[in-house]
Amino acid sequence: MPLISPAPRLGAYSVPDFAGPRGWLLRARSPRTIVLVLTAYLLLAANWPLWMELAELGRAPSLYMPNIVGMAWLLGGGLVALLSLTAWSRFMKPLWMLLVVVAAVVQHYMATYRMVMDPSMALNVLQTDPGEARDLLSLTMALRVLAVAVPAIWWLWCVPVIPQRPLRALWRNAVLFVAAVATTVGGGMLMSRQLAPLMRNQPHLRYMMNPLASVYSFGMAATRPLLHRSRKLVPISGGAALGASYAGQSRPRLLLLVVGETARADHFGINGYARDTTPELKARKVVSFHDMRSCGTNTAASVPCMFSHLGKQGYEGRKQDYENLLDVVQGAGLAVLWIDNQSGCKGVCERVPHVEANDAKEIAANPTLCSGDECLDDVMLKGLDARIAALPPERVARGVVLVMHQIGSHGPAYFRRSPPDGKPFQPECRTVTLSDCAHSELINAYDNSIAHTDRFLGEAIDWLQARRSRFDTGMLYLSDHGESLGEYGLFLHGVPYAFAPDVQKHVPFVAWLDGGLGGRTGVQDACLRKSVDMPLTHDNLYHTVMGLVDVKSPTYKPALDAFEGCRQASAG
Template identity: 45%
Template sequence: MSLLKRLLAWFRPDTSRPLTQAWLAALWMGVLANWPLWKQLQTLPGVGIGFTVAFAGMVVVATGAVLSLLAWPRLIKGVLLVLLLGAGALAYFIGSYGIVFDPTMVVNMVQTDMRETRDLLSWKLFTSLLLLGALPAWWLLRRPKAPAQSAGKRLGGNLAGFGLGLVAMVLLALSVFATLSSTMRNNKSIRYMVTPLNAVYSVSSVGVRSLSGPKGPPAVIGADAHLLPRAEGAKPPLLLLVVGETARSMNFSLNGYARPTNPELARLPVVSLRNVTSCGTATAASLPCMFAPQGRAGFDADKPQENLLDVLQRAGLAVLWLDNQSGCKGLCDRVPNSFTAKLPDGAAPLPAGLCHQDDLEGAECFDESLLHELDKRIAALDPERLKRGLVLVMHQMGSHGPAYFKRSPDDLKPFLPECRSNQLQDCERQQVVNGYDNTIATTDRLLARSIAWLQTQSSRFDAGMLYVSDHGESLGENGLYLHGMPYAMAPAEQTHVPMVLWVPEGGALAASLKPGCLAALRDKPASHDNLFHTAMGWVGARADVYKPEWDLLAGCRT
């Protein structure tokens, strides 16, 4: 009878015990919240049901082992509440968009704003949160208080749970070792799909880096920054840097795309570089890297330093950052900066058609608002610096998804029907592409009108424009949507970005370049590594960090 009671206890465990709660939650999250992972495994060659079951067992016991260490009465319910709700959200995003949750994604999440967050909300997300997170959390909170137990005995039980979990994980791994090793080696993204361990690792990694990182002001770079002397009577330079968002090179008709996504730029003397790669696959990774002198291979995000804007300002130039997105990721903290919705004193209000007027979290404006009252914004800058030159940065909302239909105005939707939902996986793929291509056409019009504005400055400045996107986007290829994949495994759709140069004929810069040299750059490999040095060379700034071999125009100068 005693043996029978013990066997029945395994099937009817005391759910008031923290250790029991930890393992039941591990079973729930490991099996149910990882449905996108089980679906993904079944698409891989050589992976059958047997391996999937063994892998699921590994996920459960590994999660149970970790939670065993946290199985204390005053701690476990709070931990499990957060993990269950997080697992419900991750199951939705991984299953819907094919994303992975790694440290870079944590940084993206922390740095996003309410507009971007709103675009990701849906009833499917709330359903996933309810079924996979809120319901088990409600059940957990209703469990009675744990029976009294000495700290030593509870610690012993927790360590036993941890040890048994590790042993079980090792045994399961050994049982499918050949398939496991090849699968993990050839599909590295899987490790970031294991919920909630991916979240625990990624959040912990970002937290440790944040706490252990250097404190104080960013390291100074280009302390010797200066401007080269200009010829007598030469106009000061004006470089417009347009930082695109989520534009991929393969959807630019300038680069061979079959659809006319760049009709206005096609009529202008621009040079579009067709073989450009990004620093990262998300804004938080790419922006700091592309404005740094080291290039992707040498850039360390954990070591704060000054950037291109600091160096140009130290050289004596006027610098202005205009933002129509979620911020500059710290790049513009030490230079004049503003958001499109924050107008200078005496400026005319933004036209109604430029902004969505029904936004609860503040107006979201189309990128064309970056040009609104631009002359007044510039007039507010230091006039002595303006005499030496101006670098103006426009940070777009661009093609940010998943609500692509919000990024193009009603009068500029040449490709219809478009997906009118943030549930991209529920739309026909052609509708998703249509909505995305409309955003590229909108960027095309912004760049053309930016060039038109630059031409109005020709009496004061030797003006030019450099446009480059921060990263690309997946539009359903191989089941992936959006961006943010770890760089080593990211598809070309997320790393192959457009770059467009406009150097007007008759200007001092154009006169200094060899005939036909700019056009020869079209098919040469380039990357975000070139931005820092090309911008410095463009405006005649020099410092010890300047590398002429990374300046795209250096080889063209006579």
């Protein structure tokens, strides 16, 4: 008889036998046991933002502890049900490790910026370009992610997984899945009186259930394009035509539409902000509307919506995809060009000429404006005449709609959105970990980005003025959404619209029509200045642009044209 018994074997797989606490920790376990342990770890280590939010809402332990227990029950059951689908063999370890890393990263951003991982936020993540992703990286993030992920990854790496026959694993996993679902549903029914009002009044909590919400949201964001491919693109440009003002015109129109990024209306000096963040716009006597609301709280939601003829409600409830404003304007015979200094046009510019102002060629040609893989918005003003000359000349002879998509005030790296000589407010926050900065430094960095947008818009107006001999020119500026700067403990943007704070929805809207476009379309400046407090939304943009470029279409609604009430008969 041997003095030392060999380690037990199942098939060709040897299961080591450790002694002491380390032996207990690294004892061979079945995949289902690993799933249960991993669920418990994620509940304890990767859901602190959820537990803290519940504690803040409940205020007293007697109120919030039942909610925490109830949410933990639901989340735990959901995680076990999800992970039971992966309880097969040691080859599932990379997937389990990936889930831990995702949970750790999401927890960092929820804790740091008070964001939630809903499908629109997941879509933003998937569409983020390398420059935007770099802005979100920091040493603090690395340390926090490692603190959560390393213990679990180490354990998953070391723990032996007991092999199992496929059929036996299948029925055992099925039993675990059914038990988890039954437990979750049963617990939810028992606690519905307690949890239903909470979830109804605080719907963002469902997207804080980490990493269950991340799996759902990323799944929805990833499959949405596949679902959209089955949709037919509904044309709306077929009935578009140029209006009577084009007959015998002496000069074509040139409308510059600047799509801003992350700009708050209440941080524009021309809107009454205590700081003079917009001296250039003020000097050029623009008209600034004070009560504009966005369609969404993130770029992926707002930009396609603001160019749609459907309006927010119709766009969000649509069953098919439709052509947009640029398609209609181009269909009427005008030249259209989209210039992007962001992470893409979100599908708006797919069927019109478009260029990236921050590609490798432009970055190399403009070292003073570009650093790394991103550029200041000024780069979009470079070579504009050549870009317009490259458009079909017969269209340019009728008119041009030029769209510029800013990087604007995109956070959290606000300090990168203004040049060294354009930072009037000091000291500014110079890190992407906003909690490491004093609130005043954060505001300074953000206001510097607004000041640079002001300078950029001033330069754009000057460029338009210099081309008055050739075009009747004008400019509209409208931000896609706002930004939270610590109000209610929130940072950045992307909070679901229904309960997003107003600062993420109240955006600036600026018009400059003094380059001849106002007179050409009969818009009276004095009337506009008396109308700056009228309530407007992104729903108005489609119809306002159609009115300015005098494009007739069945989709045009004069009642939604922000300038219609101040328009008199045009001289043509």
